[in-house]
Every structure is written in C-alpha cells, then in structure tokens.
Amino acid sequence: MPSDEWELNCMLCAGLVSVPRDDGLVRMRQAASERAWAQVLIVGIAVTFLGVFLILPLLTVFAEALRQGVRVYLAAVTNAEAGSAIRLTLLTAAIAVPLNLVFGLAASWVITRFEFRGKNLLTTLIDLPFAVSPVISGMIYVLLFGAQGLLGKTLAAHDIHIIFAVPGIILATTFVTFPFVARELIPVMESMGSEEELAALTLGADGWQTFFRVTLPKVKWALLYGVVICNARAMGEFGAVSVVSGHIRGLTNTMPLYVEILYNDYDFAASFAVASLLTSLALVTLVAKRILGGKIEPAEVALQEGTQSKREAA
Amino acid sequence: MSIEVRNLRKSFGDFVALDDVSLRIEKGELMALLGPSGSGKTTLLRIIAGLEIPDSGSVHLGGEEATGWSARDRGVGFVFQHYALFRHLTVLENVAFGLRVRPRRKRPREEEIRARVHELLELVQLGWAGPRYPSQLSGGQRQRVALARALAVEPRVLLLDEPFGALDAKVREELRRWLRRLHHELHLTGVFVTHDQEEALEVATRVAVLNNGKIEQVGAPQEVYDRPATPFVSGFLGNVNLFHGRVHDGRVYIRGTSVAVENGDRIHVGADGERAMIHIRPHLLDIHTTPNAKRAFAATIKHINSAGTRVKIELTSEWGDPVRVEVDHERLRALGLKPDARVYLSPREERAFVYQI
Numbered sequence: 001m002p003s004d005e006w007e008l009n010c011m012l013c014a015g016l017v018s019v020p021r022d023d024g025l026v027r028m029r030q031a032a033s034e035r036a037w038a039q040v041l042i043v044g045i046a047v048t049f050l051g052v053f054l055i056l057p058l059l060t061v062f063a064e065a066l067r068q069g070v071r072v073y074l075a076a077v078t079n080a081e082a083g084s085a086i087r088l089t090l091l092t093a094a095i096a097v098p099l100n101l102v103f104g105l106a107a108s109w110v111i112t113r114f115e116f117r118g119k120n121l122l123t124t125l126i127d128l129p130f131a132v133s134p135v136i137s138g139m140i141y142v143l144l145f146g147a148q149g150l151l152g153k154t155l156a157a158h159d160i161h162i163i164f165a166v167p168g169i170i171l172a173t174t175f176v177t178f179p180f181v182a183r184e185l186i187p188v189m190e191s192m193g194s195e196e197e198l199a200a201l202t203l204g205a206d207g208w209q210t211f212f213r214v215t216l217p218k219v220k221w222a223l224l225y226g227v228v229i230c231n232a233r234a235m236g237e238f239g240a241v242s243v244v245s246g247h248i249r250g251l252t253n254t255m256p257l258y259v260e261i262l263y264n265d266y267d268f269a270a271s272f273a274v275a276s277l278l279t280s281l282a283l284v285t286l287v288a289k290r291i292l293g294g295k296i297e298p299a300e301v302a303l304q305e306g307t308q309s310k311r312e313a314a
Numbered sequence: 315m316s317i318e319v320r321n322l323r324k325s326f327g328d329f330v331a332l333d334d335v336s337l338r339i340e341k342g343e344l345m346a347l348l349g350p351s352g353s354g355k356t357t358l359l360r361i362i363a364g365l366e367i368p369d370s371g372s373v374h375l376g377g378e379e380a381t382g383w384s385a386r387d388r389g390v391g392f393v394f395q396h397y398a399l400f401r402h403l404t405v406l407e408n409v410a411f412g413l414r415v416r417p418r419r420k421r422p423r424e425e426e427i428r429a430r431v432h433e434l435l436e437l438v439q440l441g442w443a444g445p446r447y448p449s450q451l452s453g454g455q456r457q458r459v460a461l462a463r464a465l466a467v468e469p470r471v472l473l474l475d476e477p478f479g480a481l482d483a484k485v486r487e488e489l490r491r492w493l494r495r496l497h498h499e500l501h502l503t504g505v506f507v508t509h510d511q512e513e514a515l516e517v518a519t520r521v522a523v524l525n526n527g528k529i530e531q532v533g534a535p536q537e538v539y540d541r542p543a544t545p546f547v548s549g550f551l552g553n554v555n556l557f558h559g560r561v562h563d564g565r566v567y568i569r570g571t572s573v574a575v576e577n578g579d580r581i582h583v584g585a586d587g588e589r590a591m592i593h594i595r596p597h598l599l600d601i602h603t604t605p606n607a608k609r610a611f612a613a614t615i616k617h618i619n620s621a622g623t624r625v626k627i628e629l630t631s632e633w634g635d636p637v638r639v640e641v642d643h644e645r646l647r648a649l650g651l652k653p654d655a656r657v658y659l660s661p662r663e664e665r666a667f668v669y670q671i
Contacts, residue, residue: 195398198365199460201385202392203412203467213415217402 061279064272076270077277084250085258085274088166092241092254093234096174100230104181105223109215111182112189113197123186129178138172138243145171164246169254172240177233184226188219188296221295228292232285236278315376315389315470315503316341317362322371324357331357332368333527339520344497344504346518348511350550354527355507356475362505363473364388376470388471391464395476397456399448405459406431406444412467434462437496454485465500474506478513490517511551515539523547541667548593548667555599555637559590559668566590566668568661570633571611575666593667596626596640602658603649610660613637615653620646627651629659 066073076082110116111123129137143149145162155162162168196218200210216223238256245252247261255278262271317339324332331354339345347355360366362373364385372381380388400408407414409431413422422430435441438458448456457477464472477493478486494517497504508514514521515535522532523546531543542548549556558569563586565574575592602610613629616636620626625646629637639659641649651657 195394195396196400198385199392199394199398199400199463200411200415202363202365202388202390203415203463204386205411205415206386209415213411214400217400 058279061272061276064268065276067272068269072269073273073276076267076273081250081253082258082270082274085253085255086277088169088253089235089255091166092170092173093231095170096177096234097227097231099174100177100181101223101227103178104183104185104226104230107182108185108189111186113194126179126182129176134176134237134239135243137175138240141168141172141175141240141244163244164248164252166252168244169241169252172244173234173237176237176240177230180230180233181223181226184222184229185219188222189215192218221292225289225292225296228285228288232282235281316374317471317503317505318374319358319362320372320374322358322361322373323369324354324361324366325369330527332361332371335371335524335527335529337522337529337532339503339505341503342501344494344502344506344517344519346514346521347505347507347524348509348514348521348550349524350509352526353524355509355524358524359473359475359505359507362471363390363392365392389467389469391467391469391472393457393460393464393472393474393477395479397448397453397460399456399460399463401448403447404444405435405440405446405448405451408448408459409434409463409466411463430466431462434466435459437465438462452485453481454489457481457489461496470503472502472504474504476507476509479508479510486513493517515551523550525550542593545591545593545667545669553596553638554593554667555596557592557594557635559592561586561588561590566592568592568611573609573611573660575661575668588670591669593669594661596638597624598662598666599637599639600660600662601627601639601641601645601649601651602660603651603655605658610658613657613659615651615655615657618646618651618653629657631659 065076077086107122107126111119142163144151145155145168146152147156147163149163162171196214197210200214205213235254236256237254238260241254242257242260245254245257247253247257249261253261255274259271259275259278262268262274265271318337320336322332322335323330329352333354335354335358337358347358349355357366361368364373364380364383364387368381372379374380375383375388375390385392400411403411410427413427413430416422431444432441435444438461440455440458440462443451443455443459448459451459457480461474461477474493478489481489490513493506496502497517506517515538518535520533521535521538523530523538525546531538531547533541538547539551542551548554559566559575560569561567567574569589575594600610605612612632615627615629617628618625619628620643624640624642627639627641627646629639631637637659649657
C-alpha cells in the first residue's frame, strides 16, 4: 500500500516511529525503488501506446500528404472535385448540425422538465443512432426512399431524388448525429434543475423570455460542446453517407468518401492531403472540446454549494 | 393582500402532501408554515405561488379566486431555499430581471430600472455588490439578493421557502431579525416555510404548524408555544417529557404516582380511570433533593451538561423512563447535584399539557 508507506515515511521523518533494526529501513528503500520501477513501466506503456496508436498515425497523415511537396498538396485540395467534396461536406454539416441543435435542445428540455408517459422510451430512442451501425442507418434511407424502396415510386413520380443525391446524404448525416447535442445537454440540464426557470416565471417572464434569458445562457457552453462534437461527426461520417451517396464524383462525394476514392485510385498524396484537412478539423475539435469542457463545470459548481467567500457584510 | 386556501389536496403518487388544508392569512401578516420535512409546508407554499397545481381545493388572493392563475399573473414574490439566482447575470441584472421582462408598455425606462435596483440593493445592504456575480457572494448575501429580486416586481405577497435553511447559525439569526424588520417597514403580507421552531416563533406574527399534510394548529407564536393543541405541536415546538397519566376525581395523575398535574384551562379530561398523555417541558419540572414536596416522584441523575446558558440534566424516573430537566446554574450549585444522586421531581403549577388518548 503506497499510502501506508508514505505515512510511515512521514512518521520516520518526524521521529514519531523509530525503526528497531537497520534491515527494516533497507526493506523500505527497496520497496520505494520497486515503486519507482513500476511507475516508469506504467508510464512507458502508456506513452508507447499513445505514440503507436495515436501520434504516429497522426503524423503519418501529414507526412504522406506533404511527401510530394506543398504544390502537389495545394493542387490536391484546391481542384474542382476536392472543392465540390469540401462544399458538400460543409453544406451537409450546415444543415444537419442546426437541425440537431434545435432537436437536441427541444428533446432535453422536454426530458428534463416534464414527466410524461413514454419518457424513458424517448430517452432510449435518442440513443438509437449510437446503437446501430452507421451502414444500417444508411440502409434505412435506401429502403425508404430508394428506387425499390417504400416511397421510391411516389418520389420518382414527382421527380424527387433523395438516394444517390444530396438530400439523402443530409438525411443520413442528420440521423447519425442525432444524439450528440441532446446527450450533452440532458445531464447538464438535469443537474442544474429548474429552479431558475421557476424564479423567472414568478418574476413575470413568459416561456420565450425564460428560455432565451435563463435556460439558454445557462446551458450555452454544454450546447456549444455538443454542437462541436456533432459537427465533427457530421463532417467525418463515412458509413451511412457511403450507402446513400452513390459516390458520384463532383456531385455526391463528401470529404471522407472522396478520401477513400482517391486512396482506391492509388492517388495517395491527394488522398492524404484531403485526409489532412479532416484531421485538422479533428484537432481543432479537440482543442474546442477541451476549452468548452472546462467552461461547463466551474460556473455550475461555484453556484451549487461550498465556495462561499467569507465576506458576510455586517 | 390576503391569502386564503380552501380544502387543498395534493398527492405525489402515493404520497399525500396536503390533506384537506384550509388556511387564511390576513393582509400584513407574516405567517410561518412550520413542520418537519414531508409535512406538506413547501407544497402549500408552492401552491399559493402557482408553482404547483392542487389536486382539488382553491386558492384566493385578495379575495379573488386565483386557483387557475399562472405564477406569472399572481403578483407573488418567491424566494427559493437555494436562492435560484441567475448565475450568468450580475447581481444588478438579477434584481432588474423582473422589470426587464415586462411587456414594453409597462417596462420602466432604463434610468428608472437602475434607480429602483440601487434602492433595493441598499435596502438589503448590498449596494456595493451590483457588478458582482452570484458565485462571488456568500450564502447570506445571495439570499438577500434573491429577496431584492423578488421585491423588485413589487409583489403583493412575499413567499419564502426555507429562506435561511442553507445558512449557518449566526448568519441565520441575523437575517431573521432583518426579515422581521423588513416586514415591519414594508407592511408586506408574507408567508415563510421553516422547520426551525425558533425561527417561526421569533419572526412570524402567526404560526401554522403542519404535520402529515394537515394543519395541527394556527395561532400567535406565544399561543402555540404555551397552549399547543396537540401532542405533535407541543413536541415539535420544544423539548417535552412524555408521561402517561390517568384521570382520578377530575384530575390527571402521572401514572403510578400521586403526582397530579394542573390541567390548565383548555383540556377536557374524560371520566375516572381514563388514560391521558402528559407533556411537560424540561424547564417546567422542579428538582428537589428531599422528598418534601407532596407532588413529586423520584428519579436518578444520569448526566449533567452545564455548558450553555442553562443546565441540562438527564435522569431516569423511578419507573425507568428517561426524563430531562433544565435548571439555571445557581440552582445547580445550591442543590449540589451530582450524577447518580437520587432526587425528586415535581411539575410546576402552571403549564403541563394534557391530552386525551
């Protein structure tokens, strides 16, 4: 037990405990040095693991992307097809993320503020996209809207294209990124309780005023956190989008799909160049996540209990 | 504004929070709802505020039926136990909130809002705290901000839910005095919930004692303390010693002794031989070293605690029940009491509480 040993060391230093025989001390020193070894070993394993599985691949992406020089890199990310893939990815995120923001807010509001029948079912259903494989999420839409699908005939008759077109990609992405905002908000809203909202109500605020002046500011960091994660997934989604996209170059290729196509074409430099953009997004996301994650806690904890400044005015 | 509730009932699942509660609070009163946790006092307060909807019964504010009104329209100021300040707003904006959310026609001009907020912050002695955030204030300060915020909308009624419950003893005492003074100055009708009998007796003009969703007694502090209507009230409003009694010749005797207790003026005692319950407060038992008093029973001292303004003595009665007695320090010295000493206890004439079983 390291803590026992530490205590013993302290007591030895303070002269509280006398060690009768010398070999007792020796044994303790041995134990201490064994501990040091164990520490080195554990830290070593962790560092090696991180290096091999995270940092090395990360570096490889950028190294491969720049292997044939900056000019090739720039050409790969600025040509028409790449531009179209980037635009489509941004468009998809620009639609899917706000949709899920509104949905996530609404769902967490309902779940944390009201008691109703089927609440547990709703809470469970929100997690559905997490539970099913993204490929299946894509398949659902093919089965629904595809040419042989349930609504295929009707859609075709009205000349509406969903599968192998942009709407399908947006639908699939929205579905897959469905839970992120709600999952982030529900625990935060639950822990904050609804007393501030009730206070606003007794002060004469109506529902919208309460929402915009009290609830939203209260959860804004958690909301932003959810949005950042949701956005990362929306831009990076591969499986579900792959099923509904049809991989039409310049039309229905998002960045992740485009990376795969280039890779399959043995165009490694271009493939890694586009991949490096996605990787950069991931890094930005991580930084944002870190900053936001820090913001959610303190404001909350500070108001809960305990941190009372001892400045009681007479 | 007067407040009246009639025949309120409210359950949460199987738990009955209020069971046919009726209560009238006159204009200008400061009423305490006193009871243990789970007695329904907070539910009653929230129903008056419109934050909770009763299963049945009605709420009347200023003589008007207000049962269906939203909390927004009731004109009540509500102070929450845990303050419920808006954590993202400064103290100034917290207090100004109620004025800012008014519809444009009724909203005061910016200068007026500022003037009003400053006035209120001065009233709660926090004029300096305007630009600070709630998290930078102590608990007592936060509670005063919450009060200023509730007062800003000029409520017709002020409702406080365990307003000092989360504060330490010293701050609590200070705020109590301060609330009483505030009530005196503003002539507001107020209701506050508390489980602290001292707080209720000290601050309120009237006290309603609740237990298990029912009102046990309503009255002025002196009245409920001196003449508790039920055993629950006498037990809740201070320490009591419980004795079993028996009626004989129209008097109540502590069972197994020839000690009669004065029955006071209000308790109907049944026929001879019937059983009764006797409550006697620790300071209303006299202690003697010799069995000279006729109305005395024997007891053995177990423990003497002389820390504090009065001496608390724990004893065991001759029939084996624990008894607590409070005397002052001089009496203790005069009698020279020591643990294990055999002494004689007699109830003082004036106030024992006798209840029929």
